[in-house]
Amino acid sequence: MESSELFNISTFAYILAMIAYIGYLAFKNKGIGIAATSITVMGFIAQTSAILVRWSESYTQWMHFSPDSSFLLGIARSAPLRNLYESLVFFVWSLIIVYLIIEFAYKNRSLGAFVTPVAGLALAFIEMQGMSKDIAPLVPALQSNWLIAHVLISFFGYGAFAVSYSTANIHLIIASTEKKAASYLFWSFTFSLFIWTLLLMTARTLFMPDLQPAQISSFWFWTMLAYPALLFITWRFGLSLQKPLSFFSLSADMLDEITYKSIAVGFPLLTLGIITGAIWADSAWGTYWSWDPKETWSLITWFVYALYLHSRLMRGWRGKKTAVLSLIGFISVIFTYLGVNLLLSGLHAYGSG
Amino acid sequence: MTSKNKKGLSIVMRAWSFFSSVTLAIVLIAVLALSSIVGTVIEQNAIKARNIQVISTFVGESMAPAAYRLLDALGFMDMYHSWWFLLLLCLLSLNLLVCSFDRLPRIWKLITDPIIPLKENVIRNLSIKREASVTATPEDVSKVVEDVIKAKGFLPNINKEEGGSLQVYGHKGAYSRLGVYVVHASILIIFLGAIIGVIWGFKGGLNLTEGSSSDVAYQYGTGKPIPLGFTIKCSWYETEFYGGSDMPKLFKSELSIHENGKEVLKKWIRVNDPLTYKGITFYQSSFGFNPNPTNSWFVFKVTAPGVTEELVWARKNQTFQIPGTQHSATVLDFSPALATDRQTGQLFTYAESMNNPAVKIQYATEKGVKVGWIWKRYPETGKLDEGISLEFMHYWGSQYTGLQVRKDPGVWLVYLGCILMSLALYVAFFMSHRKIWILVQAAPDNGTSTNILIGASAHKNKHSFQRDVDKMLSSIVTRLGGKD
Numbered sequence: 147m148e149s150s151e152l153f154n155i156s157t158f159a160y161i162l163a164m165i166a167y168i169g170y171l172a173f174k175n176k177g178i179g180i181a182a183t184s185i186t187v188m189g190f191i192a193q194t195s196a197i198l199v200r201w202s203e204s205y206t207q208w209m210h211f212s213p214d215s216s217f218l219l220g221i222a223r224s225a226p227l228r229n230l231y232e233s234l235v236f237f238v239w240s241l242i243i244v245y246l247i248i249e250f251a252y253k254n255r256s257l258g259a260f261v262t263p264v265a266g267l268a269l270a271f272i273e274m275q276g277m278s279k280d281i282a283p284l285v286p287a288l289q290s291n292w293l294i295a296h297v298l299i300s301f302f303g304y305g306a307f308a309v310s311y312s313t314a315n316i317h318l319i320i321a322s323t324e325k326k327a328a329s330y331l332f333w334s335f336t337f338s339l340f341i342w343t344l345l346l347m348t349a350r351t352l353f354m355p356d357l358q359p360a361q362i363s364s365f366w367f368w369t370m371l372a373y374p375a376l377l378f379i380t381w382r383f384g385l386s387l388q389k390p391l392s393f394f395s396l397s398a399d400m401l402d403e404i405t406y407k408s409i410a411v412g413f414p415l416l417t418l419g420i421i422t423g424a425i426w427a428d429s430a431w432g433t434y435w436s437w438d439p440k441e442t443w444s445l446i447t448w449f450v451y452a453l454y455l456h457s458r459l460m461r462g463w464r465g466k467k468t469a470v471l472s473l474i475g476f477i478s479v480i481f482t483y484l485g486v487n488l489l490l491s492g493l494h495a496y497g498s499g
Numbered sequence: 500m501t502s503k504n505k506k507g508l509s510i511v512m513r514a515w516s517f518f519s520s521v522t523l524a525i526v527l528i529a530v531l532a533l534s535s536i537v538g539t540v541i542e543q544n545a546i547k548a549r550n551i552q553v554i555s556t557f558v559g560e561s562m563a564p565a566a567y568r569l570l571d572a573l574g575f576m577d578m579y580h581s582w583w584f585l586l587l588l589c590l591l592s593l594n595l596l597v598c599s600f601d602r603l604p605r606i607w608k609l610i611t612d613p614i615i616p617l618k619e620n621v622i623r624n625l626s627i628k629r630e631a632s633v634t635a636t637p638e639d640v641s642k643v644v645e646d647v648i649k650a651k652g653f654l655p656n657i658n659k660e661e662g663g664s665l666q667v668y669g670h671k672g673a674y675s676r677l678g679v680y681v682v683h684a685s686i687l688i689i690f691l692g693a694i695i696g697v698i699w700g701f702k703g704g705l706n707l708t709e710g711s712s713s714d715v716a717y718q719y720g721t722g723k724p725i726p727l728g729f730t731i732k733c734s735w736y737e738t739e740f741y742g743g744s745d746m747p748k749l750f751k752s753e754l755s756i757h758e759n760g761k762e763v764l765k766k767w768i769r770v771n772d773p774l775t776y777k778g779i780t781f782y783q784s785s786f787g788f789n790p791n792p793t794n795s796w797f798v799f800k801v802t803a804p805g806v807t808e809e810l811v812w813a814r815k816n817q818t819f820q821i822p823g824t825q826h827s828a829t830v831l832d833f834s835p836a837l838a839t840d841r842q843t844g845q846l847f848t849y850a851e852s853m854n855n856p857a858v859k860i861q862y863a864t865e866k867g868v869k870v871g872w873i874w875k876r877y878p879e880t881g882k883l884d885e886g887i888s889l890e891f892m893h894y895w896g897s898q899y900t901g902l903q904v905r906k907d908p909g910v911w912l913v914y915l916g917c918i919l920m921s922l923a924l925y926v927a928f929f930m931s932h933r934k935i936w937i938l939v940q941a942a943p944d945n946g947t948s949t950n951i952l953i954g955a956s957a958h959k960n961k962h963s964f965q966r967d968v969d970k971m972l973s974s975i976v977t978r979l980g981g982k983d
Contacts, residue, residue, distance in 0.1 A: 167613045206518040210740060211741050211748060282746075283746060283748065285746075285752050286747060286748065286749055286770040287770050289770070405870075410928045411928075412927070413924070416926055417920060418921055420919040424917070425917075429772075430766075430770055430771045431903060432702070432773065432780060432903045433702065434910065434913060437538065440537060440541035442535050443539055445535065446532045448538060449529075449531055449532035449535075450532060451527055453525060453528050453529060456521055456528070457525060457656075461521055461525075486539070
């Protein structure tokens with residue numbers, strides 16, 4: 147089978163899993179829950195095979211151009227982590243594996259309804275951007291083993307942060323009792339932003355696949371007007387999400403703990419990601435830190451999670467306050483990863499893709 | 500003590516408590532994060548017009564020049580090197596230093612204090628508490644308990660208590676309490692390395708045309724020549740492309756180092772693989788095409804009957820003989836990137852760099868004269884006659900390699916700090932100081948069973964220690980033959 151077919155299967159499976167997890171949340175039916183997990187696992191297997199097939203395709207291409215490379219060098223230089231498309235696929239892959247580990251460790255499926263949409267969003271984003279899926283040969287700057295370490299480590303970190311985002315989100319839903327609380331307002335804001343983006347991308351992919359780049363900005367402008375309405379709906383009815391969630395024996399303490407643990411895993415990985423990136427930049431350009439937007443945003447993200455850790459561990463903050471900080475952290479992750487490429491300029495040239 | 504001294508002391512004390520506070524750390528980190536955002540939106544060290552354009556998207560065109568002047572005065576056009584940003588970093592360092600020194604004595608005491616047996620009611624109040632009862636004598640139980648906690652890495656101590664009960668206790672991972680301080684120290688080490696690099700190092704550039712050499716590099720920004728202490732020479736520069744495309748695969752330069760007229764080192768450098776000599780590193784950073792017919796040569800690889808792959812160097816308009824034959828050739832013209840127009844079939848030059856170089860050759864034999872183009876990318880265009888081919892290899896001397904030249908005596912400290920930080924983060928997040936006390940006493944009601952009371956604490960990751968305690972307890976109970 148070709149890698150693109152396998153990718154389509156996995157995308158389809160994750161979207162199906164998202165619906166099943168949400169159904170599980172709504173109907174509390176164990177069968178739906180098992181189905182949701184099985185679909186996710188199948189999607190994961192399909193995606194893993196897709197990545198491996200793509201890897202082997204690009205290995206063949208690399209060996210065609212550099213027939214005297216060793217097997218290991220060929221494997222390293224053809225790792226499918228080279229452009230925005232491949233990195234998004236890998237992000238989804240790491241998110242799902244981190245989630246599956248947590249699902250099995252905590253024997254609780256309710257997080258799935260919040261994690262799989264992140265995966266769906268990333269995959270929809272690929273379609274939305276219409277980014278190139280060609281297997282392009284590696285430009286000279288990317289021919290480094292540090293690149294692979296840098297990308298692998300960073301994305302496992304992003305996966306862990308995505309989980310902390312989901313748990314912090316649920317935490318804010320179940321811990322909020324009134325609509326005027328600042329934490330509830332913040333939650334409505336980020337959650338509606340999330341849903342809005344998800345809806346937009348789905349609509350865009352399903353109904354307007356042939357939009358020209360020039361039309362995209364006006365598309366964004368008009369849909370921007372729809373956001374306040376969605377924000378209001380989320381704010382008005384968000385508290386009613388408490389009820390379905392209350393069936394899953396999710397305590398605020400447990401969510402707080404998973405959020406913390408995900409960040410405790412993500413933070414060292416983010417640090418290592420920044421360090422390996424710096425070493426790579428040093429060997430390629432002779433400067434380990436140049437304050438380019440990508441580097442600076444990764445540092446900002448590092449600062450936000452450092453804030454989370456200090457306020458939690460040193461000041462004893464718990465609950466809603468730290469949950470808000472972890473949401474800000476993940477927004478910063480998203481901006482580091484995508485915002486910088488799409489809105490700002492920098493060394494990470496794949497953003498234009 | 501005079502009142503003046505008292506006052507001085509209290510100022511020091513107040514400064515100390517100010518700089519040791521976590522609140523200051525949180526405020527500094529938040530300010531650093533927020534202000535850093537501005538520098539990612541405003542393009543650093545860019546031309547004025549570029550940033551006025553950026554600013555006008557936020558405040559409108561009429562306000563942009565004023566906003567630019569304001570931001571410029573505040574140093575935002577090169578904000579990461581502005582006095583206030585460096586001040587923030589200094590304050591953060593001071594904060595890290597003072598808060599570490601403030602807390603270390605207490606932490607050190609927690610690490611080095613010996614662990615002592617506890618009273619039963621204290622054990623019952625510990626955060627992790629487990630109880631069990633087994634059919635065995637307290638002595639047998641305590642031996643098994645000792646074994647089990649030893650296997651988990653604790654060094655067991657035993658205390659015989661009144662009434663024949665025994666207390667087994669121990670701790671491990673005390674030094675993991677230092678992890679977070681090592682993380683803080685590693686940040687300071689990285690800063691120190693960066694400062695050393697700025698003071699005693701330099702960053703510069705150097706363009707070397709093939710065949711030329713230099714004793715200096717030129718500092719970025721100022722353009723000031725910096726003596727290298729040796730001579731660097733470039734003997735070849737080449738861009739390799741993927742297949743028949745214009746996609747670059749490799750930028751490479753052959754560099755050599757000369758001292759006292761002798762070559763001491765020679766290396767092909769490429770992106771991600773620089774050359775270092777005496778603390779100065781040369782990185783492949785750019786290249787350029789700058790032909791000068793007086794010192795450029797066309798290089799051909801000749802294959803003819805009796806001749807295998809002999810290199811011939813020729814200048815433009817200079818007739819040369821093809822080795823092993825009576826034939827001659829002359830280079831009439833050159834294009835760095837020659838393509839054929841699909842519609843008209845006419846040849847044209849499509850780029851100003853050597854993407855697809857070709858030479859126009861006049862080939863003379865006893866039979867007559869032929870004229871045609873030979874492409875480097877297509878060696879078959881060099882097939883002239885039966886058994887004779889003229890492969891166009893290179894237009895040597897027409898390109899320069901752009902080197903980034905750097906000396907950074909602090910970089911090893913930066914790397915040391917990075918390694919330390921990675922290790923210490925692992926310790927800080929995934930290890931903890933774990934203490935366990937196990938009270939083993941004969942059950943009061945009958946003589947055959949023994950009660951086990953476990954109390955334990957961990958300074959973090961309590962849940963994972965809880966799971967470990969459960970495992971230890973179940974292995975104790977199993978080894979003593981069941982009954983929970």
